[in-house]
Amino acid sequence: MLEHKDIVEEIKVIVFRLVDEEYGVEVAQVRSIEKMQNITRVPRTPEFVKGVINLRGVVTPIIDLKTRFDLGVEEYTDSTRIIIVAVDDMEVGLIVDAANDVIDIAVNSIELPPAVVGGIKANYLRGVAKLEDRLLILLNLDKVLSQEEIQAMSTLER
Amino acid sequence: MDMSQYLEMFIEESKEHLQAINDSLLALEQSPQSLDIVNVVFRSAHTLKGMAATMGFEQMAHLTHEMENGLDLMRGGKLAVTSHVMDVLFACVDVLEAQLTLIIESSTDVGIDIAGPVEQMKAVVSGKPVVAAATQVSAGEAPVAEAAVGVDFNEYESAILQQSNQSGFTAYKIVVTLTESCVLRAARAYMVFDAYERVGEVIKSEPRVEDLEEEKFDREFMIILVSQREEEELRQTGLNVSEVNSVTITKVGAEQIAAVVEAPQEIAAASAVETVPAPAPKQEEKPALVEAAAAGKAAMQETKKVQLGKSVRVDIDRLDVLINLFSELVIDRTRLEQIARELNHQDLVETVEHMSRISTDLQNLVMTIRMVPVDTVFNRFPRMVRDLARDLGKKIDFVIRGQETELDRTVIDEIGDPLVHLLRNSLDHGVELPDVRKAKGKEEVGKVELVAFHSGNHVFIEITDDGNGIDREKVLKKAISNGIVDEKLASTLTDSQVFDLLFHSGFSTADKISDVSGRGVGLDVVKTKIESLGGRVVTHSTPGKGTKFSIQLPLTLSIIQAMLVQISEEKYAIPLSSIIETAIIRKADIKKVHKQAVIDFRGRVVPLLYLEDVFNIPRETATDLEEENVVIVRKGENMAALVVDSFIGQQEVVLKSLGKYLTGTVFAISGSTILGDGQVALIMDCNALIQ
Structure with missing residues (x-):
């Protein structure tokens, strides 16, 4: 699917950390990276929706990726970052443990995700990139930020 | 030469000119002798021709050229203003509008058949x-x-x-x-x-x-x-x-x-x-x-001057950006005020105070920039009413008043369709056919009025007709057969409650309404739209005398008056439009009815809602006070008392969405706003809280 054997195409990804795993999102989908700030809780939303922040005058929803993927709860630290991503002009902030790298990866080094990776349902993943000494999990943001899911979940909450 | 950068300007201006032509033609129909009006039309057509030709829209230029020929004869008095000529001119304008739509969609005017109107126009020019x-x-x-x-x-x-x-x-x-x-x-x-x-x-x-x-x-x-x-x-x-x-x-x-x-x-x-x-030979006009x-x-020439005015076109999105940037500035201002107070430096305090005043003025200015006269929506109605009245075979005297009333651009954009619905309704079902009116001893020509005016923080738009009015019994019969109201309940309903049934979604779904009462087609859409704009519709009707639809709209959607309240550590804004009053009640006065806490508020039993529970607000230390602060809110006739910790105060808040990701999914929250300290506060939707 994502394998191109003939041409070596590269994509630029921003690398971030959740617990001890490294993930990547394409630079094209990232608007900015923000430091942790005060989040206004929005009641009666799914647990992973942490609330909204004032991002330079635009109210932006924030979700906690670890809660989203059931990777446990960890206190926010100095290295905690909010990655603002945009999918179909919908902007959402993702809370991650750290974000500190931008790398190029060859498209042909991306493999289809194994059935289950770190407890995250496979359809949230776009693939796994094999780098020299590490594995990078590429997220499928369309799926992660699917509104159908949040709608279904907030209906359940009621 | 690349013209694309001018396209937007061309489209905007063409719209204006077409509107001017439409308006003037309607006026001309009323007073066919007026050469001034012909001149206005001629100028607009001429300008349009020039613009279209410059932009390379040959078809459009060609058609306007033909129109110009006809109009030139008219203003020279060589062509009589007859209904046939008017029809041809209107047909031309219709085609021009279609062309413009095509240009907006695909940047070309090729594809719309102009042969018909061009031929007609030519025939008129050569024949008349x-x-x-x-x-x-x-x-x-x-x-x-x-x-x-x-x-x-x-x-x-x-x-x-x-x-x-x-x-x-x-x-x-x-x-x-x-x-x-x-x-x-x-x-x-x-x-x-x-x-x-x-x-x-x-x-x-x-x-x-x-x-x-x-x-x-x-x-x-x-x-x-x-x-x-x-x-x-x-x-x-x-x-x-x-x-x-x-x-x-x-x-x-x-x-x-x-x-x-x-x-x-x-x-x-x-x-x-x-x-x-x-x-x-072009001869100078005789002195x-x-x-x-x-x-x-x-x-x-004076009216022409007014028309031109000194104005700049600005994309509404840019204004939104401006407002966003401005709210950023307000946040910094608040910080500066704080710092100045802490440092207690006299010069700094004075400068910051001055800056605050300027920024308040600036804010008001930015807000008024977004205001647009309702005329931008109203101006297309005379033509619509004319055509519709013709189709229906009715005679209508259509009057518009208060078209200079200003509304926020976002409201303006949304209000058009509901008004079209209501106007159609008045024309179709309200005003009777000329001979029916005659038989009833009324004027043959029915009167339909569209009026807009300011009142407090609201703008009212009223559509009045002097037609047959709404038949209460027929509406009730229909509502009962559709299962909207109970037969026993029906007789106890007030007139306004009965008329409200017209806007019920269940009312218009069944077979042809016009067979029964002649009303109700699509009116539920009107109500939904207006309520989504934060407004409401009230219907008054006198049998045999006519009907009045009164629409109440907020002045703006982007700024609302709100009461800020605090519950535990969280702040919420409650729109002032839903608040009746605030009160302090003693815990001892809270009673229970079916496990629901209620209070006696001015002789009415009002349910008590603890926002802390509704919104699952976490609380570190439990409070145990003798008294509770409540905000009494209403939705229509129903009320509720919301228990809060404290009232922060009343202020204007800039309405923001919750972001696309959350929009429409959060219970009892209609949006958010950014407070002076940069924090986001949520705006409560009281309608969702009151069932």
Whole structure:
């Protein structure tokens, strides 16, 4: 699917950390990276929706990726970052443990995700990139930020 | 040259010009004699033509050019304003609008058939003078609408003939005979006309052009042409059209002209003397203008000035960005104020205070920039009402008042469709047919009024008709059969409650409503839309006398007055529009009804809602006070008391969405706002809290 054997195409990804795993999102989908700030809780939303922040005058929803993927709860630290991503002009902030790298990866080094990776349902993943000494999990943001899911979940909450 | 950068400007301006043409044409229909109005239309059409040609929209330029030809004749008084001419002009405008839509969608005007209107327009241009000329003979009996112009025309015609004679033009009488085998005589006649129009000006024809168009002639027709060409050349021009058998040309001498002139001048004596622009050589207008005409011109130029104004077009998105940036600034201002207080530096405090004042003014300014007069929506209605009334065979006097009332751009964009619905409803089901009205002893012409006005923090838009009113019993019968109301309950409903049923979604779904009550088609859509804008609709109706729909809208969607409240550590904004009052109640006064806490508020039993529970607000330390702060809110007739920790105060808040990801999914939260300290506060939706 994502394998191109003939041409070596590269994509630029921003690398971030959740617990001890490294993930990547394409630079094209990232608007900015923000430091942790005060989040206004929005009641009666799914647990992973942490609330909204004032991002330079635009109210932006924030979700906690670890809660989203059931990777446990960890206190926010100095290295905690909010990655603002945009999918179909919908902007959402993702809370991650750290974000500190931008790398190029060859498209042909991306493999289809194994059935289950770190407890995250496979359809949230776009693939796994094999780098020299590490594995990078590429997220499928369309799926992660699917509104159908949040709608279904907030209906359940009621 | 790349024109794309001007496209947007072109579209905006074209819209304005088309609207101006539409408006003026409607006005012209009412007062066909007004040359000023023709001039306004002409100018708009002319500008439009120029713009379209510059932008490379040939089709549009071509059509406007034809319109201009017709309008030029009209303002010269050579073409009477008849309903046929008006229809053709309206048809042209419709096509132009379609072209503009196409341009907006695909940046091209190719694809819309303009042949029809162009032909019609040409026919009008070449034919109409004759109609007017014909009326000259029997000016006394001419229909009222045409009479004045017809008389004017005689004046013009005589002047044209005289002037053309003076400036080296010759008037010819041309008799054209078609071959016996000619089948499409009307088409040939048209071609002959067309050919002669190119070399001169057709002043008159016999039989009339309309009859020629309908082939109401045998094989021969006569035209009077003013031209500089030689007789022989003109003969050849005629013969060049195929199936023309012979062309007989005779010069019309000066005496004959004088004879022609004599009669009409008698008729025209009473009417105001107007200057006559010479047909071909562009002659400066005579300085000897009759005062009335001069005054009219001046007035027209004034309106033109108003129209142009000094304005800049700004994309609404840019204004949104401006407001966003501004709220950033406000946040910094708040911080600065804080710092200045802490440092207690006199100069700094003064500077910051000054800055605060300026930024408040600035904020007000930015907000008013977003305000647009409702005219931008209303202006398309006269045309719609005219067409609809025609289709329905009804006579409508449509009055618009208060079109200068301003509303926020976002509201303006949304309000159009509901108004169309309500207007259609009034026209279709409210106002009766002329003979029915007559039978009832009413004026034949029904009156429909569209009025907008300010009141407090709201704008009201009212649509009033003097039609049949709403039949309460029929509405109830329908509502009962649709299962919207209970039969027993029905008789206890007030009139306004019954009329509200019209807006119920269940009301219009069933078979043709018009068979039963004639009302209710799509009105639920209207209600939903208006409520989504934070407004409401109220219906008043008197049987036999008429109906009034009153729409109440917030001035703006982007700023609302809100009460800020605090619960534990969280702050919420409650729109002032839903608040009745705030109160402090004693815990001892709280009673229980079916496990639901209620209070007695001014003689009414009002349910008590603990926002802490509704919104699952975490609380570190439990409070145990003797008294509770409550905010009494309402939704329609129903009320609820919301328990909060404290009231922070009332302030204007800038309405923001929760972000696309969360929009529409959060219970009882309608949006958010950014507070002075940069934090986000959520805005409560009281309608969702009250069932």
